[in-house]
Amino acid sequence: MLDIMNLTVEVDGKEILHEISLGIGPGETHALFGPNGGGKTTLLMAIMGFPRYKVTSGRIVFKGQDITGATLDERARLGIGMSFQRPPVVRGVKTRDMVTASIAARGGEGGVDIDRLAQRLNMGELMDREINYGFSGGEIKRSELLQLLAQEPELVLLDEPESGVDLVNMALIGEMTNELLQSGLGCNRTRSGLIITHTGHILDYVHASKGYVLLNGALRCRREALEVLDSIKGQGYEGCVACMR
Amino acid sequence: MHEVRSSAKTRELAGKAADKKASLGEDVDLSTYTSDGDKHEYQQDLSGIPSEQRDQMVNVGVTLDDLGLRGGTFLQVDQSVIHSSTSQEGVEVMPILQALETHSWLEDYWWKAVDVDVDKYTANVELAEPSGYFIRTLPGVKSINPVQACLYLGHKNLAQKVHNIIIAEEGSELHIITGCATHPMQPSGLHLGVSEFYIKKGARITFTMIHNWAPDIAVRPRSAAIVEEEGVFLSNFVCMKPVRTLQTNPLATCAGDNSVVRFNSVLVAPHGSTLDTGSRVVLQGRGSRAEVISRAITTGGDIIARGYIQGSAPEVKGHLECRGLILSEELGGVIHAIPELRGELAGVDLSHEAAVGKIAEEEVEYLMARGLTRDEATATIVRGFLRVDIEGLPPELAAELKQAIETSEQDML
Numbered sequence: 001m002l003d004i005m006n007l008t009v010e011v012d013g014k015e016i017l018h019e020i021s022l023g024i025g026p027g028e029t030h031a032l033f034g035p036n037g038g039g040k041t042t043l044l045m046a047i048m049g050f051p052r053y054k055v056t057s058g059r060i061v062f063k064g065q066d067i068t069g070a071t072l073d074e075r076a077r078l079g080i081g082m083s084f085q086r087p088p089v090v091r092g093v094k095t096r097d098m099v100t101a102s103i104a105a106r107g108g109e110g111g112v113d114i115d116r117l118a119q120r121l122n123m124g125e126l127m128d129r130e131i132n133y134g135f136s137g138g139e140i141k142r143s144e145l146l147q148l149l150a151q152e153p154e155l156v157l158l159d160e161p162e163s164g165v166d167l168v169n170m171a172l173i174g175e176m177t178n179e180l181l182q183s184g185l186g187c188n189r190t191r192s193g194l195i196i197t198h199t200g201h202i203l204d205y206v207h208a209s210k211g212y213v214l215l216n217g218a219l220r221c222r223r224e225a226l227e228v229l230d231s232i233k234g235q236g237y238e239g240c241v242a243c244m245r
Numbered sequence: 246m247h248e249v250r251s252s253a254k255t256r257e258l259a260g261k262a263a264d265k266k267a268s269l270g271e272d273v274d275l276s277t278y279t280s281d282g283d284k285h286e287y288q289q290d291l292s293g294i295p296s297e298q299r300d301q302m303v304n305v306g307v308t309l310d311d312l313g314l315r316g317g318t319f320l321q322v323d324q325s326v327i328h329s330s331t332s333q334e335g336v337e338v339m340p341i342l343q344a345l346e347t348h349s350w351l352e353d354y355w356w357k358a359v360d361v362d363v364d365k366y367t368a369n370v371e372l373a374e375p376s377g378y379f380i381r382t383l384p385g386v387k388s389i390n391p392v393q394a395c396l397y398l399g400h401k402n403l404a405q406k407v408h409n410i411i412i413a414e415e416g417s418e419l420h421i422i423t424g425c426a427t428h429p430m431q432p433s434g435l436h437l438g439v440s441e442f443y444i445k446k447g448a449r450i451t452f453t454m455i456h457n458w459a460p461d462i463a464v465r466p467r468s469a470a471i472v473e474e475e476g477v478f479l480s481n482f483v484c485m486k487p488v489r490t491l492q493t494n495p496l497a498t499c500a501g502d503n504s505v506v507r508f509n510s511v512l513v514a515p516h517g518s519t520l521d522t523g524s525r526v527v528l529q530g531r532g533s534r535a536e537v538i539s540r541a542i543t544t545g546g547d548i549i550a551r552g553y554i555q556g557s558a559p560e561v562k563g564h565l566e567c568r569g570l571i572l573s574e575e576l577g578g579v580i581h582a583i584p585e586l587r588g589e590l591a592g593v594d595l596s597h598e599a600a601v602g603k604i605a606e607e608e609v610e611y612l613m614a615r616g617l618t619r620d621e622a623t624a625t626i627v628r629g630f631l632r633v634d635i636e637g638l639p640p641e642l643a644a645e646l647k648q649a650i651e652t653s654e655q656d657m658l
Contacts, residue, residue: 027355048614050610051610068446071613072610072613072614073613073614073618073619073622075615076614076615076616077616081614081615082614084614085613087611088605088607088608088611089627090608090611090612090625090629091629091630092626092628092629092630092632093612093625093626093628093629093630094629097625097629098612100616101612101615101616101617101621101625102616103614105615105616105617105621106616130629143485147615151615151616236605
């Protein structure tokens with residue numbers, strides 16, 4: 001599904017990621033761990049294709065197609081979707097508008113029942129509010145999930161889906177994230193995912209096969225996701241990396 | 246006939262102010278315009294309206310095919326009233342001259358909200374043969390369908406001078422949609438429009454005004470409203486087409502306790518247009534409230550977006566919001582937001598927010614990440630920016646307003 005080869009990325013002229021390589025097969029979900037500032041978000045942004053994240057060498061291949069030079073919107077239409085950790089407020093644009101635009105942009109009629117989905121995500125009253133305006137942390141997560149469920153991407157990039165979510169909402173977010181990855185929307189595509197997580201709480205709901213630690217812009221280990229998590233919990237990132245080396 | 250409404254005093258004041266420059270906006274030389282337009286025939290069934298006028302009228306929200314959809318209709322071309330009718334009992338629509346003859350008490354409303362000698366524009370409206378409309382709801386009458394009015398400028402180089410009076414009597418409701426238009430190829434012209442609004446105790450007026458002018462038209466509206474106890478005045482102004490110079494700064498006075506005023510403006514200035522528009526509210530009644538909201542976009546022209554709220558009574562509340570978007574990098578264009586608040590005693594609650602800038606790249610990318618192209622993302626954001634959800638506006642008028650904005654958006658984007 002996704003193959004990243006020797007990817008080096010700079011932001012505002014500064015090299016952040018150094019020769020990253022990883023591959024995610026169809027139906028696989030991988031977890032990305034690492035300290036703040038390690039480059040996790042940069043990797044997601046580079047895969048998604050944000051112009052500020054400049055690939056200076058290496059390649060990104062999605063569904064067999066080299067997308068290293070593809071624009072952000074082209075990648076979205078090809079089937080890559082991302083949840084934002086801190087999405088911007090867009091005044092006057094309602095949540096419902098974003099959801100319908102997401103469906104339309106992918107050319108989908110798709111049988112996505114927006115209102116039903118919104119209801120399941122407890123989003124009813126947020127649908128006609130301006131997107132992200134005055135949303136709580138949990139509301140942002142649910143709104144991002146709703147947009148992705150409507151967009152139906154084949155590769156899902158999630159940036160800390162559990163941060164800022166209270167215990168009551170965690171189950172809902174976790175289950176819906178799992179549903180998103182399991183492509184439980186009546187279509188038979190097999191979705192893949194790459195999830196940034198600090199706490200690993202999301203892994204109680206989502207099965208991630210592999211895990212990585214991204215430290216100082218380099219991928220430092222790759223193993224069973226829960227093993228990596230345990231190791232980080234026990235010994236911290238540096239310790240984890242040292243032990244795996 | 247002219248003497249019907251003019252006291253010697255107002256005539257004298259007007260005479261003295263005939264050359265008085267306005268405090269705001271470019272000075273328009275009145276001597277370069279003619280006061281003699283063609284005379285246009287009265288149209289009982291509207292079938293004789295030329296198609297180009299018809300199209301422009303429709304673009305500013307006027308319905309010509311089925312007047313039954315409107316509570317009343319007033320159409321004026323140049324200085325001639327070509328149609329005036331009403332289809333709801335208790336709703337009066339007539340040419341102002343006829344109203345002055347019918348209602349002798351109307352002089353009590355004549356230049357009572359707007360001063361005749363504010364500047365040469367008001368003065369010259371007074372000194373001209375009266376034209377314009379009178380619209381009134383009788384006490385307790387609720388306007389079912391909105392009343393529509395259109396002022397059309399067709400004669401080359403004409404100075405169109407209009408004096409309108411709008412009264413909602415006690416406990417009544419009046420909804421008006423009004424369009425000011427000209428042919429897009431109209432070579433030049435001047436529109437001077439005085440509008441005086443009187444909202445009586447417990448009454449409500451919603452007034453939606455759409456302007457579609459042409460690149461060499463000068464426009465100087467002079468409007469004011471007096472709102473009595475528990476009265477509500479909602480005023481929406483949309484100007485998205487080219488106009489050489491437009492300057493207006495309507496004043497609403499919340500004279501009565503718990504009265505409410507909301508001004509919304511949606512402004513677009515293409516290259517070559519200068520809009521100097523504001524809204525002023527004076528909160529004199531205890532517990533009165535005001536909201537002044539403007540959305541300004543330049544695609545190359547200049548906009549001054551003013552707002553003024555004055556709190557002069559206890560427990561009043563006012564909020565100003567000016568937002569401006571500069572869309573064109575090549576053509577330039579300036580947005581100058583001037584929000585002003587004046588509190589005259591403790592216990593007033595006045596606030597404002599103003600923001601001017603270009604579309605945030607972060608927002609464009611957010612939409613692009615959902616699969617929209619850059620152009621689609623930009624259009625969506627602009628559409629959102631111009632979306633004004635106006636509390637208290639009847640759904641039908643909200644739909645008209647939305648449609649007017651969407652039609653103009655297509656030209657702009």
